[in-house]
Amino acid sequence: MDKRDPSIYIIGAGGIVNDAHLPAYRLAGYTVAGIFDIDAAKAQATAEKFGICAVYGTLADLIATARPQDIFDIAVPANHLPAVLRVLPEKAYVLMQKPMGMDYEQAREILTITRDQQLVAAVNFQLRYAPFIEAARQLMAAGAIGDLCDIEINVNVHTPWNLWKFLYESPRVEILYHSIHYIDLIRQLAGNPRAVFAKTVKHPLMKELASVRSNIVLDYGDWLRANILTNHCHIYGQGHQHSFIKLEGTLGAIRIHLGVLMDYPHGQTDKLEYVTLQEGQPAQWQTVPLEGTWFPHAFIGSMQQLMEVVAGKRPHPDNTVEDAILTMACVEAAYRSGGQQSISFSDIQ
Ligand SMILES: NC(=O)c1ccc[n+]([C@@H]2O[C@H](COP(=O)([O-])OP(=O)(O)OC[C@H]3O[C@@H](n4cnc5c(N)ncnc54)[C@H](O)[C@@H]3O)[C@@H](O)[C@H]2O)c1
Numbered sequence: 001m002d003k004r005d006p007s008i009y010i011i012g013a014g015g016i017v018n019d020a021h022l023p024a025y026r027l028a029g030y031t032v033a034g035i036f037d038i039d040a041a042k043a044q045a046t047a048e049k050f051g052i053c054a055v056y057g058t059l060a061d062l063i064a065t066a067r068p069q070d071i072f073d074i075a076v077p078a079n080h081l082p083a084v085l086r087v088l089p090e091k092a093y094v095l096m097q098k099p100m101g102m103d104y105e106q107a108r109e110i111l112t113i114t115r116d117q118q119l120v121a122a123v124n125f126q127l128r129y130a131p132f133i134e135a136a137r138q139l140m141a142a143g144a145i146g147d148l149c150d151i152e153i154n155v156n157v158h159t160p161w162n163l164w165k166f167l168y169e170s171p172r173v174e175i176l177y178h179s180i181h182y183i184d185l186i187r188q189l190a191g192n193p194r195a196v197f198a199k200t201v202k203h204p205l206m207k208e209l210a211s212v213r214s215n216i217v218l219d220y221g222d223w224l225r226a227n228i229l230t231n232h233c234h235i236y237g238q239g240h241q242h243s244f245i246k247l248e249g250t251l252g253a254i255r256i257h258l259g260v261l262m263d264y265p266h267g268q269t270d271k272l273e274y275v276t277l278q279e280g281q282p283a284q285w286q287t288v289p290l291e292g293t294w295f296p297h298a299f300i301g302s303m304q305q306l307m308e309v310v311a312g313k314r315p316h317p318d319n320t321v322e323d324a325i326l327t328m329a330c331v332e333a334a335y336r337s338g339g340q341q342s343i344s345f346s347d348i349q
Contacts, residue, residue, distance in 0.1 A: 006093065006310045007033035008303070009066050011059065011084055012075035013046040015163065016097065019265070021075060022050045024299035030307070033070065036062040059087060071095060071306050075124075077166045078102050078176075085113045085121075093120045093306050098184075099176050100324045104332035104348065107325055114321050122305055122317035123324035125184040129301020131292040132256045132272045133185065136247060139254060139288070140189075144276045146251030148190065151226040153182040155243045157261050159232035161209055173210040174230060175200055175334050182228045182245075183334070184327040186218055189247070190226060192326055193218035195344050198334035203233045216334050238263055252276035255285075260294045270294070 008025060010017060013035055025032055034054035037043035047055045056062035066072065071093040074084055078099050088094060094114075100123045101107040114121040127133060139145065159178075167173050175183075175198065187193075196218055200211040212233060218226040234241055243258040252275050259268035272288045291297075305317035316322075329348040336343050 004069060005031070006069045006071050006307060007031045007067075008071050008073050009033055009062055010035040010046075010052075010073045010075070011037075011062070012097075013037035013039070013042040014075060017073075017075045018046055018049065020296040020299045021073060021303075022046070024296035025303065026050065027296065028300040028304070030303060034062055034065060059084065063087065063089065066092075069093070069310050071303070071310070073303070078106070082106065082109055082113060085110060085117070085119070088117065088119060091118045091120070093310060095122050095124055095303060095306055097124045098324075099180055099331070100321065100328050102170070102176070103172070103335075104328050107328035107332075111321050111325050120306065120309055120316065121321045122302065122319040123321055123327075124299070124302045125181065125319050125324060125327065126298040126302040127181040127185050127294065128188050128298075128319065129304075130294040130298040131290050132245075132258075132270050132294075133298075134301075135272050135288050135290060136245075136254050136256060136274075137189075139274055140247070140249070144252050144274055145247060145249030145254060148247060148249050149224055150246070150248035151186055151190065151224070152246045153179075153186075153228045153230075153244070154246070155230040155232070155258070155261060156234045157232060157241045157243055157264065158235050159212075159261070159264055161206065161212065161232070163265070168208055171210055172335060174212045174214045174232065175216065175331055178232070179214050179216060179228050179230055179334075180327065180331050183216070183218070183330045184324075185245075186226050186228075187327055187330065190218075190220055190224060192345055193220055193226065193330065195219040196330050196333035196337055198337045200334070205235070206233065214334075218330070258294070267293075267295075 032052050035043050035052050036056040043055045073095050075097040101110050198216040200214040202211050213231045216228040243261040245256040247254040254274040257271040259270040262268040273285045275283045275285045308314045333343040
């Protein structure tokens with residue numbers, strides 16, 4: 001490896017770093033040079049598992065070791081983000097886990113910090129880079145479905161929320177921590193909505209959590225329907241669980257089975273099928289072979305954005321905070337909507 005190549009310094013050694021960040025970087029061949037967690041035992045255990053040679057006792061020590069071209073990879077609960085970002089050096093490269101703060105106000109605070117310190121900062125909205133999304137994007141670019149006119153993301157699964165202890169203290173759960181990925185994806189595919197209408201509700205068997213089921217309508221006017229429907233509380237076996245992204249166009253459709261959410265965390269294999277209508281022929285669906293999945297492969301894509309900026313291949317990451325703030329604005333609109341009224345996107349900014 002060239003000495004000028006960036007190394008990754010990890011801040012936070014929790015579940016997602018172990019399950020997705022580090023397996024992804026191993027697959028991609030990225031160098032992870034050091035790790036820090038306020039829980040030293042977690043940092044040590046993670047370092048041993050993934051062969052990371054430096055475990056730092058303080059964040060300051062980790063920062064002091066990193067070179068200007070290195071990348072800070074932050075995976076701590078959202079409310080800790082401002083404090084960590086503030087101590088990073090000016091012009092540092094940084095990837096932070098989603099959500100970009102607990103709410104839109106904190107997202108604005110984070111954006112201000114990144115601007116003041118001239119950080120090259122990206123948010124880990126990695127669903128954008130999942131192999132099935134890349135494949136769908138290629139099909140759409142090749143004209144396989146014509147003009148996009150219907151987006152539906154529909155999840156009816158049993159999500160073991162108990163895996164994420166910090167959620168029990170969070171006033172917002174489902175949209176902020178889960179559907180946020182779908183909102184970000186829909187923005188990627190269709191641009192910013194004109195307005196957002198949402199109703200998100202709690203579950204009587206999960207009283208200790210904030211709302212865990214959501215209906216979200218992103219308003220794109222008269223020609224494009226964009227809906228997200230999530231129920232994470234389907235505890236009645238796998239027979240009737242489902243989890244899919246469906247994209248319909250004027251000429252065809254794409255349907256993606258999201259395997260990772262089924263029987264979580266074991267998961268199932270993803271599947272991407274598509275159809276392009278041929279005049280006079282019955283609709284014939286085809287399956288596109290996929291290599292890799294959301295966890296961990298999509299996490300390569302988020303980091304690759306920063307790697308490419310460091311290498312001078314792109315001016316800024318596609319998942320930059322300047323774009324992520326707009327996903328956070330949609331999330332804020334969804335919560336403020338509260339099932340009562342749709343909130344204009346421009347009212348949030
Ligand atoms: N698909 C995804 O993108 C995805 C999936 C899961 C979690 N996440 C996000 O990643 C973040 C972490 O989630 P997790 O599941 O790993 O949680 P976790 O609770 O397993 O791990 C968080 C870790 O951060 C450490 N920590 C807390 N404050 C810190 C600080 N100031 N400095 C250093 N370390 C600190 C904790 O000790 C803990 O080890 C959350 O914001 C979550 O929303 C994203």
